[in-house]
Amino acid sequence: MASIPTVKAKGLRACLLCSIVLSQADFVRNGCPNCEELMQMKSSRDRTQNCTTTAFDGVIAVIDPENSWVARWQRTSKYARGIYAARVIGRVPADVEAELQSRGIKYRVRDEVDQD
Ligand SMILES: *[C@@H]1O[C@H](CO)[C@@H](O)[C@H](O)[C@H]1NC(C)=O
Numbered sequence: 185m186a187s188i189p190t191v192k193a194k195g196l197r198a199c200l201l202c203s204i205v206l207s208q209a210d211f212v213r214n215g216c217p218n219c220e221e222l223m224q225m226k227s228s229r230d231r232t233q234n235c236t237t238t239a240f241d242g243v244i245a246v247i248d249p250e251n252s253w254v255a256r257w258q259r260t261s262k263y264a265r266g267i268y269a270a271r272v273i274g275r276v277p278a279d280v281e282a283e284l285q286s287r288g289i290k291y292r293v294r295d296e297v298d299q300d
């Protein structure tokens with residue numbers, strides 16, 4: 185069980201796909217708890233840099249992930265509890281985007297605050 189990082193701690197990054205906020209060290213150590221299957225950033229600092237960003241804000245706690253907007257791209261209730269950014273700037277790498285497309289998942293750049 186990953187500990188919830190302090191919002192003000194340095195080195196926090198948000199996943200470009202699911203917006204979960206963790207330290208870079210956590211992403212490198214464990215990958216993304218939600219989208220590692222697609223992102224494959226575990227053990228790769230470079231990949232972590234490409235798949236996550238420090239350009240995020242509006243950090244929100246997800247108390248009930250099963251009813252969260254995070255679930256939209258993924259029809260499963262297996263996404264992690266934790267903190268998520270309301271706004272993340274950047275795009276997932278092209279290979280991830282292609283993979284999402286091939287699975288019929290519509291990827292949308294989250295450059296706006298989600299309203300619901
Ligand atoms: C990260 O992105 C850069 C620039 O697009 C690319 O050259 C590099 O190969 C990528 N690294 C990984 C591990 O995906």
Ligand SMILES: [Zn+2]
Pocket residue numbers: 199200201202203204216217218219220
């Ligand atoms: Zn993710």
